Amino acid sequence: MIKILAIDDNNDDLIALGAIIQDSFPEVIYHTALSGKKGIELAISTDPDVIFIDIVMPDMDGFEVCRQLKRDDRTGDIPVVFHTAMKEDREKRIKALEVGGEAFLYKPIDEPELVAQIRAMLKVREFNNRKRYENERLLQLVAERTQELEQSHAETLKLLNELKAENEKYQNTEEELRESEEKYRLLHESAGVGIGYYTPEGTVISFNAIAALHMNGKREDFIGKSIYTLFPNEDADHYMDRIKKAANSENSLEFEDKVDLPTDVKWFQSVFTRILNSSNQVIGVQIISTEITEQKRAEEALKESESKFRLLFTQMSEGFALHKVIYDENHTAVDYRILDINPAFEKQVGIQAEKAKGVLATQLYGVSPAPYIDIYAQVAETGEHYFFQTYFPPLDRYFQISVFSPNPGYFATIFVDITERRKAEEAIKENESRLRELNATKDKFFSIIAHDLKSPFNSILGLSNMLADQVREKNHEGIEEYAGIIQKSTQRVFDLLMNLLEWSRSQTGRMEFSREYIELGVLINEVIELLGESAHLKSITIIRELPRNMLVFADKAMISTILRNLISNAIKFTYPGGKIVISSDKKPDELMISISDNGIGIKKEVIDKLFRIDETYIAPGTQEEKGTGLGLILCKEFIEKHGGKIWVESEVDKGSTFYFTIPKN
Numbered sequence: 001m002i003k004i005l006a007i008d009d010n011n012d013d014l015i016a017l018g019a020i021i022q023d024s025f026p027e028v029i030y031h032t033a034l035s036g037k038k039g040i041e042l043a044i045s046t047d048p049d050v051i052f053i054d055i056v057m058p059d060m061d062g063f064e065v066c067r068q069l070k071r072d073d074r075t076g077d078i079p080v081v082f083h084t085a086m087k088e089d090r091e092k093r094i095k096a097l098e099v100g101g102e103a104f105l106y107k108p109i110d111e112p113e114l115v116a117q118i119r120a121m122l123k124v125r126e127f128n129n130r131k132r133y134e135n136e137r138l139l140q141l142v143a144e145r146t147q148e149l150e151q152s153h154a155e156t157l158k159l160l161n162e163l164k165a166e167n168e169k170y171q172n173t174e175e176e177l178r179e180s181e182e183k184y185r186l187l188h189e190s191a192g193v194g195i196g197y198y199t200p201e202g203t204v205i206s207f208n209a210i211a212a213l214h215m216n217g218k219r220e221d222f223i224g225k226s227i228y229t230l231f232p233n234e235d236a237d238h239y240m241d242r243i244k245k246a247a248n249s250e251n252s253l254e255f256e257d258k259v260d261l262p263t264d265v266k267w268f269q270s271v272f273t274r275i276l277n278s279s280n281q282v283i284g285v286q287i288i289s290t291e292i293t294e295q296k297r298a299e300e301a302l303k304e305s306e307s308k309f310r311l312l313f314t315q316m317s318e319g320f321a322l323h324k325v326i327y328d329e330n331h332t333a334v335d336y337r338i339l340d341i342n343p344a345f346e347k348q349v350g351i352q353a354e355k356a357k358g359v360l361a362t363q364l365y366g367v368s369p370a371p372y373i374d375i376y377a378q379v380a381e382t383g384e385h386y387f388f389q390t391y392f393p394p395l396d397r398y399f400q401i402s403v404f405s406p407n408p409g410y411f412a413t414i415f416v417d418i419t420e421r422r423k424a425e426e427a428i429k430e431n432e433s434r435l436r437e438l439n440a441t442k443d444k445f446f447s448i449i450a451h452d453l454k455s456p457f458n459s460i461l462g463l464s465n466m467l468a469d470q471v472r473e474k475n476h477e478g479i480e481e482y483a484g485i486i487q488k489s490t491q492r493v494f495d496l497l498m499n500l501l502e503w504s505r506s507q508t509g510r511m512e513f514s515r516e517y518i519e520l521g522v523l524i525n526e527v528i529e530l531l532g533e534s535a536h537l538k539s540i541t542i543i544r545e546l547p548r549n550m551l552v553f554a555d556k557a558m559i560s561t562i563l564r565n566l567i568s569n570a571i572k573f574t575y576p577g578g579k580i581v582i583s584s585d586k587k588p589d590e591l592m593i594s595i596s597d598n599g600i601g602i603k604k605e606v607i608d609k610l611f612r613i614d615e616t617y618i619a620p621g622t623q624e625e626k627g628t629g630l631g632l633i634l635c636k637e638f639i640e641k642h643g644g645k646i647w648v649e650s651e652v653d654k655g656s657t658f659y660f661t662i663p664k665n
Contacts, residue, residue, distance in 0.1 A: 007039030036060030070100035079121035246272035319345035319415030333377030565631035572621035574599035
């Protein structure tokens with residue numbers, strides 16, 4: 001049964017989180033707490049498999065709750081997932097990992113990501129519990145058995161030393177011999193191991209009580225019996241062969257056996273040693289046996305546990321790798337060795353296990369220093385969990401990496417491919433940006449319709465009505481002035497409508513992009529001729545510093561629009577009697593055109609707004625000429641359509657220079 005604890009001061013968030021969890025995991029037991037203190041108490045009493053913690057809570061925030069949980073041996077191994085509504089806060093994510101959190105989710109919770117994180121945390125929890133239990137159990141068995149053997153060995157040595165001293169001291173007297181035999185019998189019976197004596201032919205001379213117990217009987221059941229009576233023929237031949245080898249060997253022989261007894265199966269570690277008389281003749285073989293059944297069962301259980309872990313290790317959908325940190329003589333981490341990787345890691349990173357095992361990271365990845373060595377070394381030394389995201393250029397993939405330390409000096413990494421999630425996030429950002437741009441385009445369009453078209457038409461209508469009245473009354477005073485104003489207003493409306501038409505066609509994708517080889521110098525002259533009257537009225541001189549041949553492969557209508565807007569702006573913002581310089585610079589792959597004036601200039605804080613649809617900046621000309629705010633935006637779109645760039649350099653009261661480039665091919 002899965003148990004999950006969620007700690008959040010917002011009960012609605014707890015209910016929403018619980019609904020998602022219980023929908024994906026119907027068997028889950030879901031506990032909630034509305035404060036950090038209550039959450040810690042529930043974690044201790046319920047022992048959940050995963051804990052979700054909100055960061056911002058009164059009295060005790062999520063970081064402190066996690067810190068206290070990780071310090072407590074009862075809750076330290078429980079995976080912690082932070083969830084918060086504070087997006088894009090890198091410092092909070094780093095702090096969450098520093099206090100021991102395993103993962104980080106944003107509100108509102110993404111259900112697939114939540115389910116994936118819960119499954120990953122459950123695997124980590126299961127692995128931690130199984131490993132800790134098996135290690136503790138094995139250590140306890142080994143410690144108990146070691147203590148028994150050490151105590152038995154110490155007692156045996158003590159008795160042997162006493163027996164030797166007694167034998168040397170009293171060997172010439174019968175009383176001394178009896179005492180020696182009594183002590184030997186005491187040693188024989190009180191030893192913590194089974195001791196049996198056999199003739200060279202395999203007949204039992206004697207068993208001590210423990211040896212008889214190992215065979216599930218009493219001493220008198222075995223004395224005088226042949227080994228062929230005690231065991232089946234096949235097993236008896238096996239043991240008889242060992243007795244013969246021991247009788248002919250000057251050294252003791254050690255064996256480890258699994259013995260199938262009538263009522264049980266036991267494991268023994270045995271030492272066979274020949275017994276010589278005073279004439280150095282072999283009179284028997286001593287067998288000292290230690291039962292190691294519990295130890296073998298523990299080893300088998302550990303192997304089974306390791307086998308299950310290996311199965312989990314190989315079937316994990318997440319990439320998993322185990323490493324050992326390499327230190328120099330100053331105990332500074334300089335590299336790490338790859339000990340093992342699972343198939344998912346092989347597939348994700350494109351590295352084969354047989355080529356990676358035992359290899360240093362600097363050799364495997366061909367870089368120095370080893371990737372992320374500082375992070376990994378810190379985890380291996382402190383035991384804290386760490387979580388970060390990275391981009392892997394060879395595969396063009398993004399990975400979320402969880403790092404933890406199973407033992408000091410070692411660390412493990414879990415790789416989760418988050419490329420699709422990152423792409424989705426980037427697509428959302430791009431769509432949001434595009435939506436803002438579309439809204440700005442709509443607002444700009446309605447602004448122009450509401451103001452820039454309405455104002456000149458009001459002027460034209462008003463003045464034309466006055467002109468008509470004066471003509472009827474044959475009053476010709478001011479007619480020339482009114483006609484001039486009407487002409488300027490009409491020209492402004494015409495320019496505005498041209499820009500609106502071209503802009504709307506570009507925004508709706510109905511503008512054809514048809515490139516051809518054109519002579520740019522001829523096109524510039526045509527635009528200057530078109531705008532010559534405006535320059536003449538302000539006594540502005542237009543200087544052309546252009547070579548004869550400027551052949552480019554471009555859309556003639558678009559380039560004409562670009563030139564018309566930039567030269568028209570230069571005329572508008574240049575004082576009467578000023579000058580405009582149009583020049584070019586040929587480069588290997590592109591042609592750069594510059595249009596300079598000595599007019600009013602542009603403030604630095606305004607320059608960034610000139611080419612943006614979502615920023616409005618319209619300044620009057622030196623003679624209060626009005627603009628639409630669309631011209632430079634059109635220029636930018638058309639130039640980028642050609643693969644070129646546009647920018648401006650300006651200084652207030654000294655003039656501006658607009659540059660744009662067009663690739664030659």
